[in-house]
Amino acid sequence: MRGLSFETTRPVARAHPARADIALVVGWTTRRPGAVVPRPIAEWLRANGHVPDRRYEAHDWTDRSLRGLPLPIDDWPTFDALFDWHARPVKDSAGTADDWCGLALRDFFANGGRKAWFVPLGRPWPLGAVPDRDVRRATLLAGIRQAWTLDEVALVLVPDLPEFCIDAPPPLPGDPRMAPTAPEVFVECGTEVFATPAVDGVRRLRAPRLDDHGFFRWNTLVDEIRATLARQRRDVMLLLAAPLATRDSQAAKALGRAVRIEASQVQCATPWLKPLRSVRTPEGLVPPDGALAGLVAASVLAHGPVRPASGQAPQGVMAVEPQPRDVEWRAPDRNRTSADLRRPGASRADWPLAEVFALFGPTADGIRLLSDPSLSALREWRSAGVVRLLGQLLRTARIVGATLVFEPAGEALWARVRARFTDLLTRYWQAGALRGATADDAFTVRCDRGTTTQNDIDGGRVVVQVEFAPQAAIESVRVSLALAEDGSVHWQDAAALDDAVRVPEPDEETLP
Secondary structure: OOOOOOOOOOOOOOOOOOOOOOEEEEEOOOEOOOOOOOHHHHHHHHHOOOOOOOOOOHHHHOOOOOOOOOEEEOOHHHHHHHEOOOOEEEOOOOOEEOOHHHHHHHHHHHOOOOOEEEEEOOOOOOEOOOOOHHHHHHHHHHHHHHHHOOOOOOEEEOOOHHHHOOOOOOOOOOOOOOOOOOOOOOOOOOOOOOOOOOOOOOOOOOOOEEOHHHHHHHHHHHHHHHHHHHHHOOOOEEEEEOOEEOOOOHHHHOHHHHOOOOOOOEEEEEOEEEEOOOOOOHHHOEOOHHHHHHHHHHHHHHHOOOOOOOOOOOOOEEEEEOOOOOOOOOOOOOOOOHHHHOOOOOOHHHOOHHHOOEEEEEEOOEEEEOOOEOOOOOHHHOEHHHHHHHHHHHHHHHHHHHHOOOOOOOHHHHHHHHHHHHHHHHHHHHOOOEOOOOHHHHEEEEOOOOOOOHHHHHOOOEEEEEEEOEOOOOOOEEEEEEEOOOOOEEEOOOHHHHOOOOOOOOOOOOOO
């Protein structure tokens, strides 16, 4: 019958909260004109109280604002149909550019991601302009707080963050006022063997680079985002792209000294990627956070959370910028060896890049992810796989806590808690996430009068102490989890890992 069509859609399925591969992306992009929100997404928004409870009508969802709403994105075509990520305006130009959120989600799905949530914050500011940070900062933090309501989220990305912290728009190469002049000379006629490639207008723009003031602002904002997440969701990881640095900045000499955050909840990727596919971005570069999130998701789905994601190849990447140096950066004391720099007492700023950052670099087999650490300065939490394993444990413990909300405190409750956590950790051990010939070698669980004091009982808390040996190059990890009356689970000894180092003022001298 002419004019009649059928569309088959699947409802938004609730993922298991213990998954460690689902990402939340927060940032600015452009809504595609006339795009209709798929019925399953619209019904999910209505069922969860994000929009008025009314009947779904397709025409109502063409102009409805989605700003600040969490949208479930199960694949790349869903995002591409809703948002025109090629439509970012360019300052003083009629052209358009790709926005960072679209590129991050494209790389996430291309490298193995299966599901993401996206919080659009509105149209992006023009490329080449300085954003109004005072206005947009509150919008950004409000979008980050959506992670509090999405139990299944394990990874959080903020793709716009490097450009968000610039002080001034980057110069346009080839400006006549800056172009060097040369005297005219006679040149013999000949055949031009190597033609100069055409340069796209957007690619002629310089990529956003931060000076010392910009890195100070970036560190401060990252710490604020981390603290916002840790307030309710200590089980998620913040995945970021390390900003590019101006030539005269401290970061250009030692990136480890410019990135001042020391927290296990944060993972930072560097350098930026140059894809094979044509992209409309300054210098043709793409931040590496989307590719890192996709590789992490693929590794978690294939091997579990504790195994490092390093060794994988990002899809469609031909080079990185800037190239990682082959030699390790060393402290001013030339008598110190690289082994000395790896001691716990040594400053993290003196460590090789691969021990601090998720480092992409060239190998004989092409561009690979060379390392997979967190930004923690503590050896026990330096492996991002161990942090992801703990996050999965916290999310699973929350499910256990919800089933024990109405149980009276006492020996019977403590025995049930021990049994639940023993069963949970036994499954982790059987899946290969924990190390040990037997379950007793892999973990121990304590929940008794020794872990739960009378003050805890009066406050409606049950404290369980878990010690486990992950499949990593560390002996064991010990954590204390507090189950509250409302069923929530908190990591009692996380305060030391949540503290970021003091961010120095940009005019302080931190390099010798």
